[in-house]
Amino acid sequence: MEPISPLVFRTERLELRPLVDSDAEGMYDIRSREETMKHRKVPDIDISDTREWIRAFSTSNLKVGYAVREIHTDTISVSDKEDKGRIVGSLYVGLERIKRADHLRWELGYTFHPDFWGKGYATEAVQGLVKIWSRIYELVLAPTALGSTTELIAIARKANKASINVLLKSGFVQIGEFLGVYGSECVLFGAVNTSAT
Numbered sequence: 001m002e003p004i005s006p007l008v009f010r011t012e013r014l015e016l017r018p019l020v021d022s023d024a025e026g027m028y029d030i031r032s033r034e035e036t037m038k039h040r041k042v043p044d045i046d047i048s049d050t051r052e053w054i055r056a057f058s059t060s061n062l063k064v065g066y067a068v069r070e071i072h073t074d075t076i077s078v079s080d081k082e083d084k085g086r087i088v089g090s091l092y093v094g095l096e097r098i099k100r101a102d103h104l105r106w107e108l109g110y111t112f113h114p115d116f117w118g119k120g121y122a123t124e125a126v127q128g129l130v131k132i133w134s135r136i137y138e139l140v141l142a143p144t145a146l147g148s149t150t151e152l153i154a155i156a157r158k159a160n161k162a163s164i165n166v167l168l169k170s171g172f173v174q175i176g177e178f179l180g181v182y183g184s185e186c187v188l189f190g191a192v193n194t195s196a197t
């Protein structure tokens, strides 16, 4: 993996850049679909929902969100182009109070466009983020989250086998189970080797 700056980084095939308003159209194409949101919340109804979701990342120092794009070999970097290319997914971390846990933890989430499922992209992006999590924490989040844990966790519904596979292949281990909203069975995962201290 090649870190470009604390907040922009690349994996072998992907470039991850902080979400900005101009990503709304690409993200709406992902977040408005039943199939991408069925294990999560309701799909975005219109693009203003997506804009609101993106804005939360730029206005909070307790979360970071990335737009994920493919690196095209005909350019040095997608960031050099006016048109950065199609968004294939998103990856985000936010400080959340986790059900049944008595303290706040950094929760990882991700959503990819169905056109790009099964290519190993989610796994590659999560593995990339885990590798630089300590830098993201120290440079971006720690100044406003003093005293918080650095522990990175993720939650997947038991029925979401693809997401569970992504987490297991990225070095997460199961640390608990609980019933989520509407009684759905959820699995709590913790990342190993992500200590920021």
Ligand SMILES: CC(C)(COP(=O)(O)OP(=O)(O)OC[C@H]1O[C@@H](n2cnc3c(N)ncnc32)[C@H](O)[C@@H]1OP(=O)(O)O)[C@@H](O)C(=O)NCCC(=O)NCCS
Binding pocket: 035, 036, 037, 039, 040, 109, 110, 111, 112, 113, 116, 117, 118, 119, 120, 121, 122, 123, 124, 155, 156, 157, 160, 161, 162, 163, 165, 166
């Ligand atoms: C979960 C999600 C991000 C996976 O994206 P992806 O890019 O297809 O993931 P990857 O290709 O990196 O890996 C998926 C793995 O799960 C496996 N998989 C996919 N569907 C599966 C299923 N129904 N049952 C079992 N395994 C499955 C794939 O075979 C792959 O494993 P492999 O590499 O060992 O073959 C994508 O399906 C998605 O965006 N879903 C909707 C949003 C979501 O559920 N986010 C997670 C919330 S916790």
